[in-house]
Amino acid sequence: MVEYQHMDTLTSYQSRAQHFVECDECEDDPAIFFCKTCPGNLCEKCKSQHKIRKITKNHEIKEFGTDNEELVDFLYCSDHKTKRIECYCDPCKKPVCTDCIVLFHNGHVVRTISSAYKEIKEEMQTQKDAIDQYFLPKYTWLLGREAEKRSELKKQANIIQKEIRAYTQNVIEMVKSIGEKTVQDLHDQEKNGLRQINETSDELRKKISKLKEIEENLSGQIKGNPGMQFFTPMNSNLLGEFETFPKTFNYKLHTFQVGRLPSLVAVNYGALADLSIVQVSQTDTCTIYNVLTV
Template sequence: MAQAQAQDVIRCQYCEDEPALFQCLPCGDELCSKCKVFHLKSKVPSGHKIISFSESLHASNIMKMCEQHPTKPYEVCCEDCQVPVCVICIEETHGKHNIGKMENLYEEQKASMVKELHQIKNQFKLQVVQTLTVAKSGKSMLKKSHETLRSRMSEEAKQLIDQITAMLNKTLQESKDDEEKEEAEISQYETKLEEFLQQLEEIIEKYINLTENGNPADLILYRQQNPHTVQNLTIPDRIEITPPSFKSGKLLDMTQIRFFQDKDSISESGNTCYHR
């Protein structure tokens, strides 16, 4: 067991005897305490950053190579352009710009993204979920209302002759057509809400990855490419769901059929109409 543990120790790449406790970020060399000093003396100090292995696990110490110059790592940030840059980037493009530490811009952008993440999760997502619930409930209510409407129409139609039966079939079909049309509108609205909810979930996942586990340069580049994420989020406009209504006696009026009715019946029926 002791022999196996000894084989797992990472050795210094210089002396190959002592365990490696440090790493040079630009070079990737793994060094012991003594060779660390030698490494710094033999290299240009300004171009090398040596940290302990425990520090190398932190996101702010993860080196990322420049997209424009793959052989050079991002070392600082252009404060004017709000992007990470390497030494060649500074010489070619950003020489007259204000250059600052990547850690400062990283912490600033991270704080902004954490704030927006909270807003997306607790405002946009919550509101969409609640609105989607209302829409689903409204569709169920609409269906029940149409079922009740058709039942009342059928009860009154039983008292009429063939003419009212034909009119009943017509109005039933109109009700079904209206129901299908309204359900289709709500289903389309649900789809928009679900798509927007999926968009929010993707943004939330992206923000979480960038703020908790992501590379600082990736976070900064994402912010530079997407500076108005929350401002561009627009919840689909709500649609109003109105149940249909039916007043007794309209089918009789539509067929122009009249029955002898007593005074109280006439008083109860009054003027009737059928509308949505």
């Protein structure tokens, strides 16, 4: 695994050390150039003077930033601001000057600052390559997969929603059919009751008609002139058939009794299982590196 400590050390050191890079000539203005021949750091003004002096006009002068590796040799110690860094302490992971070695790093394993710079730079490049070639493509791919999952989940929800609504409509149609049959049963009971009422009514009408006939005959005899027939004995059982009244009945349709269907529907309607969330294994996700680099 690539270590991060070297990167942090050099980055933080460079940010501190460059604050102290000032012109070695005037010691006032910040250095913009450095002389590889002297060596020395130079501001714009002193660099011009450096180029016209007979003793220094042939010196090789470079601008800071032209070669990072060369710049390392001209960084100043963060603890001893007038001393350039000379070495890199491996145990302490820190660039040091000669005073630092004597005071704080005596006996430590040190090496050239340029070799440390190269190693740290290579480690940085390795991590940058890992980001560019593996981590960023992988995370970007995973993000894209989440978008695909979102779309797929919504599609599944829409399909299941249609199934639920179709099923609900079927249940509604079934309940409607049961309701219509129940209404038909009600009408059948009503018709049966009406039929029996009509039969009883017909029987009563016949009795009434016959009674009226007898009543008219008797009334005629009472009002007419009596003759010999008037004294003919009456039928003693003339009204016998009327003494027993026809049986009559009361009819009542029972109120509708609500069944257990609502509770049964609630229990037996059906249900959705909980959302299934399964973690994708690292073996599956890591294969993206090979896919992206083919």
